[in-house]
Amino acid sequence: MTITNKRAAVAVAAALSLLVSACGKEDDTTATPATDTTTTTQVSSTGTTTPGQETTTEESGSAEPTTTMVAAGYPVTVKNCGVTVEVKEKPTHVVTLNQGATELVLALGAADQMAGTAYLDDEIDPSVKDAYDTIPVLSDKYPSQEKFLSVKPDLALASYNSAFGEKGVGSREELAALGINTYVDGFACQDKSQRATVSWDSIYGEVSQVGRLLGRDDQAATIVARGTNTLAEIEQARPAEGKTIFWYDSGGREESKAPFVGGNAGGPALIMEAVGATNIFSGIDGGWGDGSWETVLQANPDYIVLADASWDTAEEKKEFLTSNALTKDLDAVQNGRFIVVPFAESTPGVHLVDGAAKVADGVKK
Template sequence: MSAPSLLRAPAGAHPLRPRAASLVVTAALLLAGCAGGGDAAGPTEAAPSPGADHGYPVTVDNCGTEVTLEAPPERIVTVKSSTTELVLALGAADRLVGAAFLDGPFPPDLAEAGADVPILSERAPSAEVVLAAEPDLVFAGWESHFAADTIGDRAELADLGVATYVAPAACQGDGYRPDPLTFDDVFAHVLEAGELLGAREEAAALVEEQRAALAEVEPSTAGLTALWYSSGSDTPFVGGGSGAPQMIMDAVGLENIAADIDAGWGSIGWETVAAAEPDVVVLVDSAWNTAEHKIEVLESNPVTAALPAVAEGRYLVVEFAATEAGVRNVDAVASLAQQLAEVPLP
């Protein structure tokens, strides 16, 4: 049996149907633009809210979309590692009915909790795949996940009784995009997610733990510059000046040579990299674009091969899943700081 709808739908909207088959058929019609304006359901006597004694209903303004939950969500689908790992870290693994678009394996401290989470899709899932899991909340890492060719429009999902929530650090609209992203933003996101999931105490404890761990990191005071190399061979895709890469480098004490890019990530030319002559290179490691491959690119490119950082192997490595705002960011800072202390510098 599916969980009851937790989203306060617009007046006249139908509640979430109990069977996945009904959801999928309804979604196919809605997302194809075929849903008609049928008669609204008649008024019924309202039942007491199951979350009334636990701080519900909860309403948040999420990237410009108002989201209201009447009770803690019981069937959660997550998209991206950052959102999945946050749900696991908040102790809600038993409510995860599916995850998609993971960037790699879970970190050791979350591996056991995430061992039985169903993986719905290797990439952004379709509406049919998501709705077959009968979620009452879809928690996505990017706004773009809610598109006609993937999960579907947020308003249309709301009409089906499915609440949606985007990681606030990924909001792109004016007044919602963090500029720049800070650890205070990340921690506020954790607390808001805890409020929505009915895990306030867990969220507060997690933030306290992460603040303490971050305070223990001693940033470098050597005035070192760095290239955050995410991907790309002909043209490098690098960490810009307003997202998680910049936030992490600031905490480590590294000056980003691409800080003038007003975005979390962006592209620059290899000649620009060579002219900046970074002291170290931060390599983003992923299964599809490894740190080793990036080293090969740097060492085989005549423009970058002669750079002291490349010639002397001044590389720091960070896992891809830690490069988006989430519960891994503090660990990434600590790891990079330790690696930096071990890199032979002039």
């Protein structure tokens, strides 16, 4: 098998025109990329390993996976957040435990491989809504372990490590003992030293990795190419050049409480960088963090991005900003320069580029 550099694969695909609630506050950007390697063994149609088809890829959690398979084969073995995941055959009972994972699997066209889903942060993306409606919803949040096991999962995919924590469906070790493979987004490893640095390359590396596990390499390549093309258009235009943005994620409406804001790494930072804007909270390390209203007032931002989540809607934040004595006179508030971005489009994943497109469109108005 010929192994091609992922960047090259993306470029070729693009030339032919052809891809995280309270849980979302898990810091996904402060760690050093992991350097462990993994082995993916492709098996021929006869069920035997073909000589020369064993390849090495970087662990999920590395900033820029450097290789990709031309075609999927089983078994597929990857090392994810320090856990060896060996998928011996094409999964047929996949359960997704967070919206990001759900929308990725559906975008890959793998609805027919799913046995259940759970935990939405906002409205499901319209592009996959019809497929989503065919999947059993096990719970509004994380399902009980009993409910989870009732659908006989062979692979559980999560955007956040909390899915396998105390309030989740069971630890990864426990589920492995039951013969259930698990996979966590490389930006959310429990061990922060194993977390990927968030970048567009690492995001699309995750898309390719999950596509490989599901036997959907071609679909993953299409997603990557489409996203790369959209991003290139936004970066070339830089519609927010010279403008400032306050990325208002949640909270901060109670006395003495700080707003939770987009920091200098992670999804919001990638979006603001792509459109050419200056983040008024660029001094906050990480994807998100506690800001201050004093900084907002001093910066008097040109635009305010409102993350829209089921647990803290954009409308609630807008109502606060327009009625609060401290914020109602901000230029952005007075002139209605609000940009609404679904929470799922602000986290590192398949729809982050859609969030970038919304911000790019918003600053043009």
